[in-house]
Amino acid sequence: MNLVAQPLSQEAFAAFGEVIEVGGAHVLINAGKCRRYTDLMQADIVDGAVGLSLFEAEIRPMPHHCDLLERHPLGNQCFMPMGNSSYLVIVAPDQGGVPGTPVAFLAQGHQGVNIARNTWHGVLCPISGTGLFTVLDRIGTGANLEEHVLAQPVTITV
Amino acid sequence: MNLVAQPLSQEAFAAFGEVIEVGGAHVLINAGKCRRYTDLMQADIVDGAVGLSLFEAEIRPMPHHCDLLERHPLGNQCFMPMGNSSYLVIVAPDQGGVPGTPVAFLAQGHQGVNIARNTWHGVLCPISGTGLFTVLDRIGTGANLEEHVLAQPVTITV
Numbered sequence: 001m002n003l004v005a006q007p008l009s010q011e012a013f014a015a016f017g018e019v020i021e022v023g024g025a026h027v028l029i030n031a032g033k034c035r036r037y038t039d040l041m042q043a044d045i046v047d048g049a050v051g052l053s054l055f056e057a058e059i060r061p062m063p064h065h066c067d068l069l070e071r072h073p074l075g076n077q078c079f080m081p082m083g084n085s086s087y088l089v090i091v092a093p094d095q096g097g098v099p100g101t102p103v104a105f106l107a108q109g110h111q112g113v114n115i116a117r118n119t120w121h122g123v124l125c126p127i128s129g130t131g132l133f134t135v136l137d138r139i140g141t142g143a144n145l146e147e148h149v150l151a152q153p154v155t156i157t158v
Numbered sequence: 159m160n161l162v163a164q165p166l167s168q169e170a171f172a173a174f175g176e177v178i179e180v181g182g183a184h185v186l187i188n189a190g191k192c193r194r195y196t197d198l199m200q201a202d203i204v205d206g207a208v209g210l211s212l213f214e215a216e217i218r219p220m221p222h223h224c225d226l227l228e229r230h231p232l233g234n235q236c237f238m239p240m241g242n243s244s245y246l247v248i249v250a251p252d253q254g255g256v257p258g259t260p261v262a263f264l265a266q267g268h269q270g271v272n273i274a275r276n277t278w279h280g281v282l283c284p285i286s287g288t289g290l291f292t293v294l295d296r297i298g299t300g301a302n303l304e305e306h307v308l309a310q311p312v313t314i315t316v
Contacts (some may be wrong), residue, residue: 035214037212110241110290127313
C-alpha cells in the first residue's frame with residue numbers, strides 16, 4: 001500500500017490528536033519581544049504523571065516503509081522537534097482493537113504533534129534536521145505499549 | 159557591569175536548575191533507531207499543573223543589555239529550543255529577596271534549561287536560530303511573577 005504524506009494541519013489531524021504550533025491566541029510578554037501561546041497540550045494520563053524526555057532518532061531515508069503501529073493505552077504522547085526536523089506522522093483509526101487504514105502526515109520543524117491516548121501511530125520518523133525531539137508523555141509503571149504488525153506494510157512518500 | 163557568557167553545563171548551572179540534554183542514561187527504542195532519555199525535568203509546581211506553551215521570541219542583538227530579572231515563586235520554568243536557537247541564560251542567586259550578582263550562560267540549540275522555582279533569571283533571549291521554544295511551566299491562577307529592576311544593568315558578550 002502506498003501513501004503520500006499530506007501536510008499536517010489541526011483540521012486534518014483532529015481525529016488523532018493535536019497539532020501544536022503558533023498562530024492562535026497569544027499574549028505579548030518580555031516588553032513586547034516574545035509571543036506566548038499558553039497551555040497548548042491536552043494531557044490525558046492514566047495512573048501516572050506527564051514527564052519530559054528526549055528522543056534522539058535516526059533520520060530515516062525516503063520512501064519510508066512502515067510495518068508496525070503502536071499505541072499507548074495509558075497516556076497521550078507529544079513530540080516537539082528541537083533541531084528543525086521535519087517528520088512523518090503515521091496514524092490510523094482503531095477498528096475493533098486493530099488499526100484501520102493508515103494516514104500519513106508530514107510535520108514541519110516548527111510543528112509539534114500530540115498523539116491522543118490509545119491512538120495507533122508509527123514510531124518517531126524524522127526525515128530532516130537533527131532528529132532530536134522533546135517528548136512529553138506518561139511516566140509511570142504498568143503496561144503502556146501495544147504493538148501491531150501490519151499485514152500489509154505501507155510505503156510513504158512526500 | 160560586563161559579563162561573558164560561559165558555556166552551559168549541568169555542573170556550572172546546578173545552583174539554578176537543570177540542563178536538559180542527551181548524554182546520560184538512555185534506552186534504545188524503535189528497533190534500535192532511537193535513544194530515549196527519560197524523565198529529565200524535575201517539576202516543582204505549587205497549586206497548579208505543568209503545561210506546555212510555545213514562546214516565539216525575537217532574536218536579540220549582541221552584546222545584550224539586561225536591566226531586569228524576574229522569578230516565579232509558584233513553579234519551575236523549562237525552555238526547550240525548537241529551531242536550533244542558541245540563547246543566553248542569565249540567572250542570579252537570591253540575596254535577601256533581591257538578586258545577587260548575575261551569572262550568564264550560553265545555551266546551544268540542543269540544550270534545554272529548567273530554571274528552578276523562585277530563581278532569579280532574565281527573560282528568554284535567543285541570539286540565533288528561529289527563536290521558537292517549547293516551554294513547560296505552571297498553568298494556574300495567582301501571582302507567579304516577581305520582577306526586579308537592576309540598579310546596575312549588565313552587558314553580556316559571548
